[in-house]
Amino acid sequence: xxxxxxxxxxxxxxxxxxxxxxxxxxxxxxxxxxxxxxxxxxxxxxxxxxxxxxxxxxxxxxxxxxxxxxxxxxxxxxxxxxxxxxxxxxxxxxxxxxxxxxxxxxxxxxxxxxxxxxxxxxxxxxxxxxxxxxxxxxxxxxxxxxxxxxxxxxxxx
Amino acid sequence: xxxxxxxxxxxxxxxxxxxxxxxxxxxxxxxxxxxxxxxxxxxxxxxxxxxxxxxxxxxxxxxxxxxxxxxxxxxxxxxxxxxxxxxxxxxxxxxxxxxxxxxxxxxxxxxxxxxxxxxxxxxxxxxxxxxxxxxxxxxxxxxxxxx
Numbered sequence: 001x002x003x004x005x006x007x008x009x010x011x012x013x014x015x016x017x018x019x020x021x022x023x024x025x026x027x028x029x030x031x032x033x034x035x036x037x038x039x040x041x042x043x044x045x046x047x048x049x050x051x052x053x054x055x056x057x058x059x060x061x062x063x064x065x066x067x068x069x070x071x072x073x074x075x076x077x078x079x080x081x082x083x084x085x086x087x088x089x090x091x092x093x094x095x096x097x098x099x100x101x102x103x104x105x106x107x108x109x110x111x112x113x114x115x116x117x118x119x120x121x122x123x124x125x126x127x128x129x130x131x132x133x134x135x136x137x138x139x140x141x142x143x144x145x146x147x148x149x150x151x152x153x154x155x156x157x
Numbered sequence: 158x159x160x161x162x163x164x165x166x167x168x169x170x171x172x173x174x175x176x177x178x179x180x181x182x183x184x185x186x187x188x189x190x191x192x193x194x195x196x197x198x199x200x201x202x203x204x205x206x207x208x209x210x211x212x213x214x215x216x217x218x219x220x221x222x223x224x225x226x227x228x229x230x231x232x233x234x235x236x237x238x239x240x241x242x243x244x245x246x247x248x249x250x251x252x253x254x255x256x257x258x259x260x261x262x263x264x265x266x267x268x269x270x271x272x273x274x275x276x277x278x279x280x281x282x283x284x285x286x287x288x289x290x291x292x293x294x295x296x297x298x299x300x301x302x303x304x
Binding site: 069083084095104105108 | 164170182184231
């Protein structure tokens with residue numbers, strides 16, 4: 001992050017290509033992360049509820065807390081690194097815009113709430129399933145759009 | 158921090174995320190030691206001291222490999238923000254970050270002493286994880302003070 005702040009690199013072609021490449025990697029990660037969670041937690045409301053709470057009709061047991069907590073633990077780590085990379089590039093390129101602070105705050109908050117809501121759904125109430133879906137999809141969507149916006153501003157010439 | 162006020166936002170959130178990562182990490186460790194089946198946290202801690210859960214070499218490597226990378230990267234990322242600090246001495250940051258790396262290694266490899274039969278008690282794992290967590294919280298506090 002220190003290097004991204006250095007003004008001397010403002011017109012560096014190498015840095016533009018490096019930032020473009022890491023943004024592409026983050027974009028692919030975001031898509032694959034949604035696919036991964038659809039496998040681990042579920043791809044629709046019914047399957048998510050079956051995973052978290054079990055299903056008496058199909059004799060399905062709820063997911064073990066060890067497995068869910070491991071996914072949540074990994075989610076915190078991956079989200080942190082993905083958002084640190086995206087936000088530091090975004091701040092570098094869009095520091096003069098007024099919405100920049102709101103976007104960064106919203107992104108980090110949704111990214112933080114998503115795994116917390118998943119645990120709350122497991123322990124307390126079904127309502128948190130919906131809150132998890134909203135926060136999870138919103139931070140992925142926002143990060144995806146942010147990546148595209150970053151890409152647009154990068155000067156590859 | 159010098160002239161990087163906007164970067165305070167992701168750095169501040171990083172501190173919160175790291176607290177969540179450490180908390181879920183401790184919770185996972187206690188679960189692996191039988192937190193679900195025992196009476197509570199204290200009895201799980203006592204059981205770690207007296208008779209830690211046996212782990213095969215495969216299980217040990219499975220946990221150690223990702224943690225070597227993840228903890229190393231996380232300690233580096235958090236500690237490197239101290240380069241910008243104007244409130245805390247670089248020497249202090251250096252000592253804390255080096256201790257953090259040493260106790261991270263000790264924390265990861267302490268279970269190998271149990272796995273390979275050098276130790277019967279899990280006190281070394283408990284001690285190393287406790288010091289590692291306390292040092293990490295200290296480092297987070299130092300970054301927070303420097304913001």
